[in-house]
Amino acid sequence: MMPSSAEPWPWRRAVVAGGAGFLGSHLCERLLKGGVEVDCADNLVTGSAENIAHLIGIPGFRFVNCDVVDASCARQLPGPYDLVLHFACPASPADYLSLPLETLETLETLDAGSLGTRNLLSLAARDGARLLLASTSEVYGDPLVHPQREDYWGNVNPVGPRSVYDESKRFSEALVTAHAAAEGTNAGIVRLFNTYGPRMRAHDGRAVPTFICQALAGEPLTVSGDGGQTRSLCYVDDTVEGVLRVAASRSVRPVNIGGSDETTVLEIARRVVKLTDSASRVEYMDRPADDPARRRPDTTLARELFGWEPRVSWEDGLEQTIAYFASRTGPTAEPPARDL
Numbered sequence: 001m002m003p004s005s006a007e008p009w010p011w012r013r014a015v016v017a018g019g020a021g022f023l024g025s026h027l028c029e030r031l032l033k034g035g036v037e038v039d040c041a042d043n044l045v046t047g048s049a050e051n052i053a054h055l056i057g058i059p060g061f062r063f064v065n066c067d068v069v070d071a072s073c074a075r076q077l078p079g080p081y082d083l084v085l086h087f088a089c090p091a092s093p094a095d096y097l098s099l100p101l102e103t104l105e106t107l108e109t110l111d112a113g114s115l116g117t118r119n120l121l122s123l124a125a126r127d128g129a130r131l132l133l134a135s136t137s138e139v140y141g142d143p144l145v146h147p148q149r150e151d152y153w154g155n156v157n158p159v160g161p162r163s164v165y166d167e168s169k170r171f172s173e174a175l176v177t178a179h180a181a182a183e184g185t186n187a188g189i190v191r192l193f194n195t196y197g198p199r200m201r202a203h204d205g206r207a208v209p210t211f212i213c214q215a216l217a218g219e220p221l222t223v224s225g226d227g228g229q230t231r232s233l234c235y236v237d238d239t240v241e242g243v244l245r246v247a248a249s250r251s252v253r254p255v256n257i258g259g260s261d262e263t264t265v266l267e268i269a270r271r272v273v274k275l276t277d278s279a280s281r282v283e284y285m286d287r288p289a290d291d292p293a294r295r296r297p298d299t300t301l302a303r304e305l306f307g308w309e310p311r312v313s314w315e316d317g318l319e320q321t322i323a324y325f326a327s328r329t330g331p332t333a334e335p336p337a338r339d340l
C-alpha cells in the first residue's frame with residue numbers, strides 16, 4: 001500500500017539534488033514533514049537559498065552547497081541514504097536557453113554515462129538507496145500522439161533550440177534504465193508535466209509566473225502565437241505527492257505525473273486576469289520554435305499502480321500561486337512568456 005499524504009514515508013534519510021529549486025524545495029519540506037532527514041544538495045545556479053531559508057535550523061535538515069557534476073560532491077554527502085532524488089538540472093526555458101552548455105554538462109556524456117546522473121547513481125549504489133530521476137514531458141517533444149503515454153517515443157528535434165533540455169533528459173533516462181538493467185540499481189523515472197506553484201521564479205520564462213506578475217503589475221499579458229497551444233497544469237503539492245509515491249515503489253518504468261486540466265495558453269492568461277482582478281489586456285507575440293502544440297499526460301499508470309491523481313483545482317492552485325507573488329517585493333514586470 002502506498003503512503004497517503006498524511007502517512008510517513010518509508011525512508012530514514014534522503015538527499016535531494018537540486019533541493020533549493022522550486023520543486024526540490026517543496027520535496028525537502030514534504031520529506032521533513034514525513035519524518036525523513038534531508039540533505040539538500042544544490043549549487044544555487046538556478047536554485048535559491050531563499051526557497052529553503054525556512055528549513056534551516058529544523059532538526060534533520062542540512063544544506064550542502066555543491067554541484068552533482070563534481071565528484072567531490074559525493075564526499076560532502078556521507079549518508080547513508082535510503083533515497084536519492086535527482087532534481088538537479090536547469091528546468092525552465094529561460095535557464096536552458098541561456099545556459100545551454102550548463103544544461104548539457106549537468107548531464108554531459110563522459111565515458112559510459114553522464115556526470116551528474118552517473119555520480120548520483122553511484123551514490124545510490126554506494127548506500128543501496130532508491131534513486132528517482134526527474135524527467136519531463138519535453139521528452140515527448142511536439143507530440144504526434146495525444147494524450148502522451150509512457151510508451152510513446154516522442155517527436156523531438158535533436159538540433160532545435162529546446163534540444164539541450166529535451167535530449168539531456170532523454171539521455172539521462174537511458175542511463176538510469178541501463179543501470180537498473182545491468183547493475184540492478186533500484187532506480188525509477190518520473191516525467192513531470194507543467195508543475196506550478198509558490199517559489200517559481202518570476203523571470204524563468206514560464207507562462208504561469210509571467211502572466212501572474214504581468215497581471216499584478218497591470219502590464220499586458222504576452223501570449224505566444226494565437227495562444228491555442230495546450231498545456232496541462234499540475235499544482236506543486238500534487239506533483240510532490242506523485243513523485244514520492246513513485247519513489248516509494250520499485251518501479252523502473254517511466255511514470256507520467258501531471259494534471260488532467262488541459263487548457264490553452266490563452267485560457268490560462270484569461271484565468272489569471274480574472275483571479276487577479278486585473279485590467280491587463282492580452283498581447284500576442286511570435287511563437288517559439290518547436291513549441292509543442294498539445295500537451296496532456298496519460299496518467300493511467302500513476303492512478304492504477306500508485307493510487308495517485310491530482311486533487312488541487314486550478315482555481316485553488318492559481319489563487320495560492322498568485323498570493324505568493326503578490327506577497328513579493330520589488331518590481332513585477334516580466335519579460336515575455338515563452339513556455340510552461
